[in-house]
Every structure is written in structure tokens, then in C-alpha cells.
Amino acid sequence: MTIKAPTLNVGGLGVDPLAQRIQEKQKKWKYKIAVLSGKGGVGKSTVAVNLAAALAKKGYFVGILDADIHGPNVAKMLGVDKADVLAERMEDGRFEMLPPTADFMGQVTPIKVMSMGFLVPEDQPVIWRGALVTKAIKQLLGDTKWGELDFMIIDFPPGTGDEILTVTQTLQLDAAIIVTTPQEVALLDTGKAVNMMKKMEVPYIAVVENMSYLICPHCGNEIDLFGRGGGRKLAEKEGVEFLGEIPIDLKAREASDAGIPIVLYGDTIAAKAFMELAEKLVKKLEEMKSKKASEEAEE
Numbered sequence: 518m519t520i521k522a523p524t525l526n527v528g529g530l531g532v533d534p535l536a537q538r539i540q541e542k543q544k545k546w547k548y549k550i551a552v553l554s555g556k557g558g559v560g561k562s563t564v565a566v567n568l569a570a571a572l573a574k575k576g577y578f579v580g581i582l583d584a585d586i587h588g589p590n591v592a593k594m595l596g597v598d599k600a601d602v603l604a605e606r607m608e609d610g611r612f613e614m615l616p617p618t619a620d621f622m623g624q625v626t627p628i629k630v631m632s633m634g635f636l637v638p639e640d641q642p643v644i645w646r647g648a649l650v651t652k653a654i655k656q657l658l659g660d661t662k663w664g665e666l667d668f669m670i671i672d673f674p675p676g677t678g679d680e681i682l683t684v685t686q687t688l689q690l691d692a693a694i695i696v697t698t699p700q701e702v703a704l705l706d707t708g709k710a711v712n713m714m715k716k717m718e719v720p721y722i723a724v725v726e727n728m729s730y731l732i733c734p735h736c737g738n739e740i741d742l743f744g745r746g747g748g749r750k751l752a753e754k755e756g757v758e759f760l761g762e763i764p765i766d767l768k769a770r771e772a773s774d775a776g777i778p779i780v781l782y783g784d785t786i787a788a789k790a791f792m793e794l795a796e797k798l799v800k801k802l803e804e805m806k807s808k809k810a811s812e813e814a815e816e
């Protein structure tokens with residue numbers, strides 16, 4: 518079954534102003550990228566945050582939405598979890614939230630961050646189900662003053678839940694990055710996430726294998742702690758791209774506690790791997806965009 522993005526009802530009864538605002542806003546975002554995982558704890562948020570930081574380090578304007586409503590930790594990973602969210606009154610009388618920014622003392626172009634974590638106390642769980650979660654994600658997208666962006670990165674909740682389907686139907690995603698670890702259990706669920714994105718007809722689907730290997734701090738040898746290569750094999754089997762391997766970085770916890778992405782924390786192999794990942798992604802998306810433009814020009 519193929520699920521098509523819904524056509525927007527732009528007039529009369531049944532109009533959804535929030536969906537309409539998202540449609541308007543996303544015209545100003547050059548590339549919309551979802552970061553997903555079949556299973557929790559595989560490093561999805563780590564990949565989303567480091568991708569955002571790597572792109573911003575290259576000078577791109579980046580926004581990141583933490584759509585992981587039940588476990589929002591993007592803001593913490595970017596060191597802006599204590600930031601106040603201000604609001605601005607729009608011409609139509611509505612208020613829009615102004616996303617806090619992270620620029621790491623000018624090392625990167627300011628990354629705009631929006632997360633449920635800003636709106637609920639840190640120690641309070643969000644005990645909502647499907648429809649409410651979907652509404653909250655849509656509001657974070659549609660009621661935030663994002664402005665012009667080169668990349669909008671959305672860190673989705675783990676799994677293949679309804680919320681992801683509904684939000685993906687509202688957004689015309691350019692790419693879906695599916696994060697996995699090399700273990701069999703993770704790979705099984707990763708296959709499901711890949712297939713969900715295929716059904717949503719996302720033009721570019723890629724797998725990233727996180728925690729692929731560990732570099733021994735003593736001898737420098739690579740140790741395949743959880744096995745290695747499963748992500749690449751899965752991507753080949755599903756006919757999607759394999760975007761790269763990220764090693765286990767022993768400085769990751771330190772970096773995370775300091776609220777600094779690995780890619781900006783030090784000159785490690787993982788930092789280099791994240792930079793390469795971002796470069797590969799940009800190249801691929803630019804190629805796809807120019808191919809599409811020349812096809813449209815021929816028609």
C-alpha cells in the first residue's frame with residue numbers, strides 16, 4: 518500500500534490552519550530531513566544533533582526539531598536546555614515561539630532548536646498518546662518562527678508509530694536517515710523503519726550504523742564490540758543507501774554532559790565520521806535537486 522501525502526484543504530469548512538502554516542513554513546526550508554530509528558537507544562538523537570552541528574559548522578542555516586516528545590534530549594545535547602522560549606506576536610494576532618539558538622561561541626552558524634523539553638518541566642513525563650503527540654509535534658513545527666533554513670532536521674521518536682506517519686504526511690521530506698546499531702535485534706526493527714519511509718515515498722532513504730566499532734585507547738586497534746557491517750548489509754538488501762559508520766566515541770558521555778556535540782568536542786574519529794556523513798548527505802541532496810531541476814526543465 519502506498520500512502521500519499523494529503524492534499525491540503527485551502528478553503529471552506531474543514532480547513533486546518535496549523536497544517537496550512539506548516540505548508541507555508543516548509544517552503545522556506547531547502548531540505549527537510551527526518552532522523553529515525555526502529556529501536557530506542559541506538560544513538561538517533563546523537564546522530565541528529567551531530568548532523569545539525571556538522572552542517573552548521575560548514576556554514577549552513579540549520580533548524581532542529583526534537584519530535585521525541587517522550588524523551589526530549591536534543592536541547593540538552595546542544596547545551597540550550599535551560600534557555601527561555603520567548604514568543605512574538607504575529608501580524609494575524611497569533612503568537613509564535615522564538616527558537617533558542619546554539620552557536621558554540623561562534624564556531625557554527627546559530628542552530629535553531631525547538632523541543633517539547635522547553636515546554637514541560639524536566640522531571641515530568643509527557644503522558645500523551647498518539648493524537649495529542651501528533652498535535653504537539655505539528656505545533657512545534659507550525660507555531661515556531663523558524664524563518665529561512667538550509668536544513669530542517671527532525672528527530673523523531675523511536676519506532677514506527679502513528680505520530681511519525683501523520684507528521685511525515687504533513688511534511689514533504691527530502692531525506693530519511695535511519696540510525697541502527699550492528700546487532701540483529703536493532704537491524705530487524707531498522708528494516709521496518711526503512712519500509713515505512715519507502716511507503717511514504719521519501720525520495721532519499723539512508724541507513725547509518727552507529728556504534729559500529731570501538732577504537733582501543735591503548736593499542737589503537739578497531740574492536741567490533743557489537744558486530745559490524747549489519748547496517749550496510751541491511752541497506753543493500755532494502756535497496757537504500759548506506760551513509761556510513763560511526764564508531765563508539767569514549768568522549769561521547771563527556772561531550773553530552775557538557776552539552777557539546779561530538780563533532781565540535783574534539784578531533785576524534787567519530788567527529789571526523791560525522792563530518793564525512795554530513796558532506797556525503799549534502800552532496801547527495803544537491804545532486805538529486807539538480808537532477809530534478811533538469812528533468813523539470815526538459816518537460
Ligand SMILES: Nc1ncnc2c1ncn2[C@@H]1O[C@H](COP(=O)(O)OP(=O)(O)OP(=O)(O)O)[C@@H](O)[C@H]1O
Nearest residue numbers: 557558559560561562563675728764765766769773
Ligand atoms: N557513537 C557513540 N559513541 C559513544 N556513545 C554514544 C554514541 N552514540 C550514542 N551514544 C550514547 O548512547 C546514549 C544513547 O544515545 P541517544 O540518546 O542519541 O540515543 P537515541 O536512539 O536517541 O535514544 P532514545 O531512543 O532514548 O531517543 C547516549 O548516552 C549517547 O551519548
